[in-house]
Amino acid sequence: MDHWARIEAAVAGRVVDRVPVALWKHFPHDDQDAGKLAARTLEWQRAWDFDLVKFMPSGTYGVEDWGARTVFDGAANGARVVAEPGVKRAEDWPRLARLDPARGVLGAQNAALALAAKELKGSVPILQTVFSPLTTARKLRGEALVEDLRKNPQALEAGLRVITDVTIDFSLAALKAGAHGLFFATQLATTDVLTVAEYQKFGVVFDLTVLKAIEGKTRINMLHLHGENVMFDLLATYPVDMINWHDRLTAPSLGKALEKSKGAVVGGVEERNLLVSGSEGQVRAQVRDAIAQTGGRRLVVGPGCVAAIAATERNIRAVVEEARKPI
Numbered sequence: 001m002d003h004w005a006r007i008e009a010a011v012a013g014r015v016v017d018r019v020p021v022a023l024w025k026h027f028p029h030d031d032q033d034a035g036k037l038a039a040r041t042l043e044w045q046r047a048w049d050f051d052l053v054k055f056m057p058s059g060t061y062g063v064e065d066w067g068a069r070t071v072f073d074g075a076a077n078g079a080r081v082v083a084e085p086g087v088k089r090a091e092d093w094p095r096l097a098r099l100d101p102a103r104g105v106l107g108a109q110n111a112a113l114a115l116a117a118k119e120l121k122g123s124v125p126i127l128q129t130v131f132s133p134l135t136t137a138r139k140l141r142g143e144a145l146v147e148d149l150r151k152n153p154q155a156l157e158a159g160l161r162v163i164t165d166v167t168i169d170f171s172l173a174a175l176k177a178g179a180h181g182l183f184f185a186t187q188l189a190t191t192d193v194l195t196v197a198e199y200q201k202f203g204v205v206f207d208l209t210v211l212k213a214i215e216g217k218t219r220i221n222m223l224h225l226h227g228e229n230v231m232f233d234l235l236a237t238y239p240v241d242m243i244n245w246h247d248r249l250t251a252p253s254l255g256k257a258l259e260k261s262k263g264a265v266v267g268g269v270e271e272r273n274l275l276v277s278g279s280e281g282q283v284r285a286q287v288r289d290a291i292a293q294t295g296g297r298r299l300v301v302g303p304g305c306v307a308a309i310a311a312t313e314r315n316i317r318a319v320v321e322e323a324r325k326p327i
Contacts, residue, residue: 007220018323019299023048099169136163137160190226242265244266248286254294269304
């Protein structure tokens, strides 16, 4: 099987020659330049020959054109943080501009993806990272987002409508640039932040607007649920082919998730510490356990979220080699 056949078989629950595997990580500093980001993406893929490429723009690319100032402060996962929000008052939400996805920081992300896609020539699925509208809103506003949601819902909804339109425009541009689908990430579908009812109103409605806008235009999409105590049951019905979450840190387990969702589950490897300081034996044991939980069907071995930038070559190799053993 090639990468496409293997991923598509996993999504459909068919027999695979071996379990598909993919890891992804940030490239801090280099992710600020389209050429360098493309080059690092290609270097990473050529080194390990993963079964899918989760494209890795900085986690803050979606808010910088709206005025947010971001920095890389040395985070272990390589992510940038917002140093100054782009929305400072609830009254600013209805004033958000409809951004052009071909310009500025937004445009640079798809320019980088296009460079990588041209070199990979369709040999492997490429997913552009796209954040849910409510996730983008939180990055624009910071923790005050939750207060706005509860005290100024109409203002926030006006902002979310603009963010949703821009997210759709960016997603469609990503597909034209060579992406085969989206890695659609939400960071607020967790009861640690919102109630289920709040996410249904301010999350689900806008998430589905984005996903329906790309329906029929993609070959494969992955949903990422970030954080612990995630609303897995609520989002398991989304029209996506794969679901990824921190399965080693929060429920459900991979095995239980197969009962709740369609398509493939993606995970099995604890990404924060194990890939950095775990032994090779511990890493291989997690991969074997992931395969045992699922019987090797409807599974893509991967991290629960972005791998730490200090992940060792030894442990990355252990993940890849263990996943690639015949079932």
